[in-house]
Amino acid sequence: MTSDTERCARALLTRAVEPGDKRVAQLVASIGAEATAERLRIGDPRVEQVERYRDRIERADAHADLARVESVGGRLVVPGDLEWPTQLDDLGLMAPLALWVRGVADLRLTALRSVSVVGARAATPYGERIASIFASDLAAAGWAVVSGGAFGIDAQAHLGALAARGMTIAVLACGVDVAYPPRHDSLFARIAADGLLVSEVPPGSAPHRTRFLVRNRVIAALTRGTVVVEAAIRSGSLSTAHDAEKLGRPVLVVPGPVDSMMSAGVHRELRRGALAVTSAAEIIEAVGGLGVDLAPMPSAPVLPRDGLDLLSARVLDSLPVRGAVTVESVARDAGLSPAETAAALGLLELGGFARSGPEGWRLVRQRGVPR
Amino acid sequence: MTSDTERCARALLTRAVEPGDKRVAQLVASIGAEATAERLRIGDPRVEQVERYRDRIERADAHADLARVESVGGRLVVPGDLEWPTQLDDLGLMAPLALWVRGVADLRLTALRSVSVVGARAATPYGERIASIFASDLAAAGWAVVSGGAFGIDAQAHLGALAARGMTIAVLACGVDVAYPPRHDSLFARIAADGLLVSEVPPGSAPHRTRFLVRNRVIAALTRGTVVVEAAIRSGSLSTAHDAEKLGRPVLVVPGPVDSMMSAGVHRELRRGALAVTSAAEIIEAVGGLGVDLAPMPSAPVLPRDGLDLLSARVLDSLPVRGAVTVESVARDAGLSPAETAAALGLLELGGFARSGPEGWRLVRQRGVPR
Numbered sequence: 001m002t003s004d005t006e007r008c009a010r011a012l013l014t015r016a017v018e019p020g021d022k023r024v025a026q027l028v029a030s031i032g033a034e035a036t037a038e039r040l041r042i043g044d045p046r047v048e049q050v051e052r053y054r055d056r057i058e059r060a061d062a063h064a065d066l067a068r069v070e071s072v073g074g075r076l077v078v079p080g081d082l083e084w085p086t087q088l089d090d091l092g093l094m095a096p097l098a099l100w101v102r103g104v105a106d107l108r109l110t111a112l113r114s115v116s117v118v119g120a121r122a123a124t125p126y127g128e129r130i131a132s133i134f135a136s137d138l139a140a141a142g143w144a145v146v147s148g149g150a151f152g153i154d155a156q157a158h159l160g161a162l163a164a165r166g167m168t169i170a171v172l173a174c175g176v177d178v179a180y181p182p183r184h185d186s187l188f189a190r191i192a193a194d195g196l197l198v199s200e201v202p203p204g205s206a207p208h209r210t211r212f213l214v215r216n217r218v219i220a221a222l223t224r225g226t227v228v229v230e231a232a233i234r235s236g237s238l239s240t241a242h243d244a245e246k247l248g249r250p251v252l253v254v255p256g257p258v259d260s261m262m263s264a265g266v267h268r269e270l271r272r273g274a275l276a277v278t279s280a281a282e283i284i285e286a287v288g289g290l291g292v293d294l295a296p297m298p299s300a301p302v303l304p305r306d307g308l309d310l311l312s313a314r315v316l317d318s319l320p321v322r323g324a325v326t327v328e329s330v331a332r333d334a335g336l337s338p339a340e341t342a343a344a345l346g347l348l349e350l351g352g353f354a355r356s357g358p359e360g361w362r363l364v365r366q367r368g369v370p371r
Numbered sequence: 372m373t374s375d376t377e378r379c380a381r382a383l384l385t386r387a388v389e390p391g392d393k394r395v396a397q398l399v400a401s402i403g404a405e406a407t408a409e410r411l412r413i414g415d416p417r418v419e420q421v422e423r424y425r426d427r428i429e430r431a432d433a434h435a436d437l438a439r440v441e442s443v444g445g446r447l448v449v450p451g452d453l454e455w456p457t458q459l460d461d462l463g464l465m466a467p468l469a470l471w472v473r474g475v476a477d478l479r480l481t482a483l484r485s486v487s488v489v490g491a492r493a494a495t496p497y498g499e500r501i502a503s504i505f506a507s508d509l510a511a512a513g514w515a516v517v518s519g520g521a522f523g524i525d526a527q528a529h530l531g532a533l534a535a536r537g538m539t540i541a542v543l544a545c546g547v548d549v550a551y552p553p554r555h556d557s558l559f560a561r562i563a564a565d566g567l568l569v570s571e572v573p574p575g576s577a578p579h580r581t582r583f584l585v586r587n588r589v590i591a592a593l594t595r596g597t598v599v600v601e602a603a604i605r606s607g608s609l610s611t612a613h614d615a616e617k618l619g620r621p622v623l624v625v626p627g628p629v630d631s632m633m634s635a636g637v638h639r640e641l642r643r644g645a646l647a648v649t650s651a652a653e654i655i656e657a658v659g660g661l662g663v664d665l666a667p668m669p670s671a672p673v674l675p676r677d678g679l680d681l682l683s684a685r686v687l688d689s690l691p692v693r694g695a696v697t698v699e700s701v702a703r704d705a706g707l708s709p710a711e712t713a714a715a716l717g718l719l720e721l722g723g724f725a726r727s728g729p730e731g732w733r734l735v736r737q738r739g740v741p742r
Contacts, residue, residue, distance in 0.1 A: 051708030255626030258649040337422030
């Protein structure tokens with residue numbers, strides 16, 4: 001278990017240090033969070049660029065932040081806690097120092113079987129529809145859907161999972177009590193009630209552009225794989241895909257129309273080696289356990305004539321759609337001997353494909369099946 | 372050069388033998404077409420299933436067929452002719468015995484730099500649009516577009532190439548003087564005038580379903596690669612792709628909406644290892660010479676702020692959209708020391724991103740560029 005002072009120090013550091021600061025992470029790894037915070041506070045010259053942190057750490061109040069997150073039903077989760085998602089350790093020095101979490105579910109258990117579904121904010125109706133359907137199917141299959149809480153694909157991913165009464169996690173670039181974008185306040189309230197809101201930055205923090213990019217590594221590391229639904233060539237969601245790739249997690253992409261700008265980034269990833277997925281089942285197959293979670297191969301219903309050998313199929317093709325014909329005429333048309341043709345016609349009659357009568361052989365039309 | 376009797380015998384065999392008959396091909400390879408035709412005519416018992424061929428060969432009239440193809444401006448092309456596309460030899464015993472050709476262009480030269488563009492008959496407007504655009508761009512780049520003359524993708528591929536005043540080849544499952552489907556008679560007339568109509572079966576022959584499938588190997592073998600634009604799970608155009616794969620020719624597929632039935636077959640090929648292409652340039656890169664014909668990497672215009680280092684970007688993000696702020700306030704927001712911040716602001720001012728005044732620092736909005 002992590003001591004209360006260490007926990008408080010980590011809370012303090014999330015206020016004083018920007019996410020992804022490797023220098024501070026290195027220090028925390030070697031001397032602990034409490035000693036690190038102290039060095040930053042006193043402006044210890046052994047810490048490179050120590051001036052950078054002093055003003056923020058002087059103003060930081062960990063107890064106030066902890067009280068604030070509690071007031072919205074949240075908590076701080078730090079490494080060593082049972083709820084800490086240990087897969088984040090794959091990030092090494094880029095691992096979060098702590099996570100501010102809001103929601104009743106257990107973060108570690110929820111993230112164990114999770115997939116991130118991310119994509120463009122300026123998504124098309126196609127992308128939004130697919131994000132919602134895939135997320136809903138993933139949630140119904142017991143997978144948590146992780147995304148970034150933004151407009152477009154992110155929102156549809158969260159909503160799809162919620163609609164299936166499944167689990168969803170929004171990893172935010174702002175505080176877990178901040179609605180950014182503001183129009184998502186009711187979405188975040190729903191996620192806080194039925195899923196989890198997670199952030200590296202303390203309550204009340206505003207999002208910065210750089211925080212969005214740094215945040216993406218948490219989405220990638222938390223999950224078993226990342227699905228990009230739509231992304232323009234210049235899209236932040238591709239950074240999540242690249243983070244997943246660096247972590248050795250599968251990068252999955254959803255193909256779309258090649259003349260859609262919002263699929264251009266996705267198709268570039270596809271050509272770089274990402275795996276195309278066309279259903280939640282295929283996503284689960286890619287991120288799930290080996291040998292379990294296999295997606296069914298897409299297939300069409302088998303038509304009766306598929307069972308025919310090539311020779312019988314040729315004879316069948318030589319029967320006219322209307323009228324009756326002789327064996328010889330069928331044989332000539334099919335390019336087969338009369339004996340072969342007669343034998344094939346006999347088989348076709350048994351299979352219900354052809355019928356013989358006084359005037360010769362006729363085709364039996366299959367109901368609802370093109371010839 | 373091939374002798375006239377051998378040429379005549381090959382013409383005869385295209386009438387008497389179904390395309391893709393390996394037994395007859397083997398015989399032709401060992402004793403020549405003339406001797407093969409003679410053995411079939413006399414019902415030589417050394418030929419297995421010889422009865423199969425007798426009726427058709429008795430009725431065949433090579434001279435009449437040759438006269439008939441000439442009457443529509445056509446000719447017979449056989450192995451050994453200068454016009455024979457030798458890449459068809461890759462088919463081994465499945466190579467055509469001869470090709471009936473209509474049109475003024477040279478088949479061999481035209482097919483040297485060619486790509487097949489194939490797909491579903493019941494194509495969607497999306498697939499038809501892409502087939503037409505890609506074919507047109509391929510033709511404009513000097514590539515011949517080969518397809519099967521069917522409705523849907525095939526028709527749009529031919530039309531796209533014709534629209535760009537480029538070359539197109541329709542490989543038919545019926546005679547080169549037969550309009551199948553009948554509504555394509557004017558399309559075939561245009562192809563005969565500006566491109567090439569090609570068939571393994573003699574003039575006047577009707578198409579059979581089995582002939583369509585066997586025909587597909589010619590499309591695959593004639594070209595440097597096969598592009599499937601749209602295909603349902605059960606689609607004949609996938610057989611062309613599989614033929615191309617067996618021949619070691621690139622199989623290229625055009626992604627589409629994952630909820631479109633007409634892209635389901637394409638996406639299955641994609642997941643099986645086919646390469647996704649989103650433009651004619653990417654097709655040419657895949658089928659063209661190594662190191663030449665490279666497609667440009669899709670990219671977005673570089674924004675000025677992309678040139679900023681991470682530290683300057685953080686400082687830039689901390690400048691409010693409106694109003695002026697102090698260095699200290701920016702430093703606190705960015706999580707940087709005042710000295711670092713002041714230095715970054717100086718650089719940002721030089722770059723035209725920020726401006727200092729008596730009240731403090733201000734953001735300079737970039738025209739037409741999101742912050």
